[in-house]
Amino acid sequence: MPNSQSDALFILIKTLTKAEKRSFQLAFNKNNTKEDVLFIQLFNTLDKMKDYDEEQILRKVPDLKKQQLSNVKAHLYKHLLTSLRQLYKQKDxxxxxxxxxxxxxxxxxxxxxxxxxxxxxxxxxxxxxxxxxxxxxxxxxxxxxxxxxxxxxxLENRAEALSAESKQIQHQITNISMLSTLSLRMYGLYLKLGHARNERDAEMVKSFFESQLPPRGLAEMSFYEKVYMYQASCWYYYILQDFLMYYRYTQKWVDLFRQYPSLQHTDMDLYIKAQHNLLTAHFYTSNSEKFKTALCELEQFIATNGEDFHENTRTSAFVYLYTAKINRYFLEGTFTQGLAMVPELETEIGNHSLKIDQHRVLVFYYKIACLYFGSGDNSKAIVYLNKIINLKIGNLRADIQCFARILHLIAHYELENYSLVEYLIKSVYHFISKHKDLGLVMEEIMKFLRKYIYANPKELRNAFTDLKDRLEVISQDPYERRSFLYLDIISWLESKIDGIPVQDVIQRKFLNKERRI
Known part of the structure; x- marks a missing residue:
């Protein structure tokens, strides 16, 4: 029996807005033939159901025979798409x-x-x-x-004009296909690899990227050629952790849309994605003023155009807006303030559950866990870290899965669950080793936890200082910097040394930097 996760008709109906449902029902209520009545009854039944259940459908719609169900569903699906097409042809x-x-x-x-x-x-x-x-x-x-x-x-010379147009468009299509493929494959590399872990990773990424670049110069490119070129370049520099170059290409991407203002509305998804990447670049370069400006621009665009968003655009807007909001709390060290947003975020994740992918859910859970950890609520952080650990997602974002387990260990350590930490260290070490992601930062943290679980306060303070000094040296390695993107372990160590909450340390660093600017 099909279930609610696989039945296409059921899922389609569950994504419909009130306006879309009303449009469909009005279209079928005009004629009221026997077949139309059956469609509407099936539609209403599926709309009210929480989970897909064929036996319940047949009980609720007695005129519908079991042998008819498959055909009626197929016809209803087709009519729904026809209705949606009519409704959205003015908007798309x-x-x-x-x-x-x-x-x-x-x-x-x-x-x-x-x-x-x-x-x-x-x-x-x-x-x-x-x-x-x-x-x-x-x-x-x-x-x-x-x-x-x-x-x-x-017109005269029509053949020559059409031939020239055709040839020009063929060149554009070839380039767009090449560059969109490159952008997609760079994104796939990031999902699999995360940030480059060592020189070997970096050389592999560089070699692949440079070998796939088209011969056509940027000045000769059309809008979408440039967009995909900027996208691919963004992923390239993001994987290499060259955030200054990443910023430059995200800015080029956003500026390109500003040169073509009409395309901000005909391809809203791509424009919002450009704004999201620019915000991410400002976050990683710690440019708080530009971050706040870019966040206001994204919020304004969503508020102004939200009524014209398709469901896909609405989901993208939700993901990018809430990601930026959480990042602002991280940037400013206002973790406790950020916790007020978590219930709303949880509700929105539920509202978009049929459209949001597991990668986005994984990232949100990790960011929420970091909010709780930063605010000092380690028990709540563990709740969200357990959600990540229990997700059945294979190797998807193995980097975050590894760091989630490290943070999970540290949170239990903070709660003085020492025997559990001692037990978990082996399984965490095995998981990280399996994914070949055990960098120097992780090794140092694992050694520290194993050695100083039961240390006395005076010995522990000295150990924290020694670990901080070692990690500061390691942080100069360009391939180890990625560890500090996922977890500000040095600020945590400073909080343990100074005996103050970790968010106070991060907030102090932020305010000192703002004063210097």
Whole structure:
């Protein structure tokens, strides 16, 4: 029996907004044929169900026979998509463009070649304006087909003009495909690898990236060619932890959208993603003023355009906005203040559960755990770290999984669960070794916990100082810096040495830096 996690129709209905449901019901209430009534009954039943259950469906809709269920579901799914297409064609320029192509095909089939060409000319102009290169190519090829098969008495030199357009678009498509593939593969590398762990990782990433770059110069590129080039470059420098170069390319990405303001609205997902990456760059370069400015711009864009967001855009906006909000608490050391946002964040994660991927959930849980740890609530931090440890996600973001286990050990150490720490050290060491992610920072922390679990306060304070000194030396290694991106272990050690909360240490560092600026 299908369940709620795999039944496509059930999942589609659960993602519908009130406006989308109303639009669908109005469309079917016009005729009220027997088949329409059955569709609406099935729709209403699925809409009210918490979990998908076929036996319950058949009881609630007695006119629906078991052998009919599969076909009726398939037809209902198709009608829902038709209704959604009609509803969103005014909001989505690509849907509207494709509809123009359909109209041109209908006119062509009726032998109205000039009318068809007129529709195609208008659609082509829209496609170029919106940088929809693939659709522009499809339109040009359709124009070529009409001109080659029929006498249309169109403009002189029409063949040469269409041939030149076709050739130019082919070059763009080839480059866009190459660069989008490169961007995707760099993202895949990051999900698998995280930040470069050593010289070998860095050389592998550099070699791959440089071998995949296209010969076409940046100045000759179209909008989406540049976007994918900037995206790929962002991932490249992010993996290498070159955050200054990462910042430069995120800024280029955002600035490109500012050069094409209409595309901020026709491709909102990509624009919001650009803003998210710029915020991340400001976070890692500790530029608090620019971070606050960029966060205000993201919030303003979401507030102004939120009503026009598709569900996908709404989910992206949620992920990026809340990630930035948490990062601001980290940047300023206001962890306790950030805890007020956790219930709201948990609710939003639940609201987007059908659309948000496990990677985002993993990152949110880790950031929430860090908020609790930073505020001194180690018990709550452990709750969220346990959620990460219990996620069945294989090697996805193995770096965060490893650091979650280290933080889990430290939180238990803070709670003086020494026997549990002693027990957990072996399993954590085994997990990290299995993922080949045991850097010098992790080794030092593991050795410290193993050696000083039961140390007296005076001996422990000296041990904290020694560990801090060793880690400060290690932090100069470019490939060990990644450990401090996930966990500000030095600030924690300073808090233990000075006998003050860790968030006070981080906040003091932030305020001192602000004064110097």
């Amino acid at each position: 320029a690509v849907i509207d463009l494709r509809e123009q192509l359909d109209y041109a095909r209908v006119l062509y089939n009726k032998g109205l070649y000039n009318q068809s060409l007129k529709v195609l000319a208008k659609a082509k102009s829209m496609a170029f304006e919106q940088e929809e290169v693939m659709l522009a190519y499809e339109i040009v090829e359709f124009e070529k087909l009409i001109e080659s098969r029929h006498i249309t008495r169109s």
